[in-house]
Amino acid sequence: MIRTLYIDINNELKTCESPYEMTSEPRLLWVDMSEPTMHENLLLSQFFHFHPLSIEDAVSVRQRPKYKEYDDYLFYVFHAIDLKTMKPEEIDVFINDILVVTYHKEHSEEVDKVWNMMINKKDNSKASTSEIMFLTLDAIVDNYFPFVYELEDKVFSFKDRHSVDISTEVLIEETFDLREDLLLIRRTVLPMRDLVYRLLEGRIMPLSKKQKIFLHHINDHLIKQVEMIESSREMTADIRDNYISLNSFKMNNIMKILTIYSVIFMPLTLLAGIYGMNFDVMPELHWKYGCLGVWVVMLVITFGMIVYFRQKNWF
Structure with missing residues (x-):
């Protein structure tokens, strides 16, 4: 048309x-x-x-x-x-x-x-072609704001996710999607800011005082948008790192508990393995209190190791 x-x-x-x-x-x-x-x-x-x-x-x-x-x-x-x-x-x-x-x-x-x-x-x-171009440029830049504000609101909404029953994997995926949107708008706003800066410096076309004031207005908007985008990207990077660190911390705790259980049961498994061998001649094999003695030894080892680990603040 x-x-x-x-x-x-x-x-x-x-x-x-x-x-x-x-x-x-x-x-x-x-x-x-x-x-x-x-x-x-x-x-x-x-x-x-x-x-x-x-x-x-x-x-x-x-x-x-x-x-x-x-x-x-x-x-x-x-x-x-x-x-x-x-x-x-x-x-x-x-x-x-x-x-x-x-x-x-x-x-x-x-x-x-x-x-x-x-x-x-x-x-x-007083209408001029430069006025039409600058008004168009101003309208384009102003229409970046709803997109930038929407992304910023999404970034700030992550602070409430701790109270929601949602997996870390989903949060990380949403964070990467958000960073992709921020990268998309960044690839548009940064070149536009460079173009307006060159216009403002008079390297492309001569400007009147009124036109420079108008371009300063546009340039200020672009600077604000770039700062908001960069701030949001930094926040999403921090959010991603925090959730990865939290996930690693939880995994380390799980591995520590499993390791403690494994260490406690290792000597018990050894004793059970020794007395589970099918030999006719073994010490205490036919002793009346042999089973009770093995249980006592196993319980002493277990509680002894638990007390030792507690003193070391391992759990």
Whole structure:
């Protein structure tokens, strides 16, 4: 689907489906290509005459957040997050002084939000392509917060798991799933933060004072999100290590108890084995009190070892 918004030299805002349908020369032109067909993709080359490499990046290959500079325009790759599938969605932006083209293969709520803002804008005299791009970038970054907050809430919920009858194996599995989600959002937010930082430093395009203030706002949000993500990753690592340590501690206690029982029964097993041999001539074999004597010896050994282990604080 293609939709076109343009502002003419009289600062009158108009909309149409295709840029071919414009009725006047635009001072500012925004073309949004959402879920475009193969035929609609031809607009990038036949109408706008973009460089084939930037068209390839937008149409064919999923890219990390980045920018490229061409002769008469800049090409940006932004990543939004789909809160339903929790997967990154690529939004490509072609921009120069009078033209901005947003290209995305999935429907974008962020672009819709900015589109409605421009439609309802009362004063179009100061509208610019950079404003559209920055508003889109701000909407994308703001939509990271629900995902980041949700993951942070999941991390904090682990502190209540001790009171729930749930196995350590399940907890460890949930922790690794949570770390996988954190890694996914981290792979999106970090490159976006680097891109915004380079924008803020003026290494890509010259910025006015107002634009720098706006980018500082976006950059602050990204810094906060990165800090929350890193904090959550550290907490999940601590949770994982704690549960592994707890499991090892329980296993060591079990092994210690079993070892103590084994050590206690070893001499008793030895005595039982000796007097269980089928020989006719053995000491005390035909003694009247032989069985009682063996029982007494075995009980003395048992209680003696228990007292010794207790004195050593082994259990």
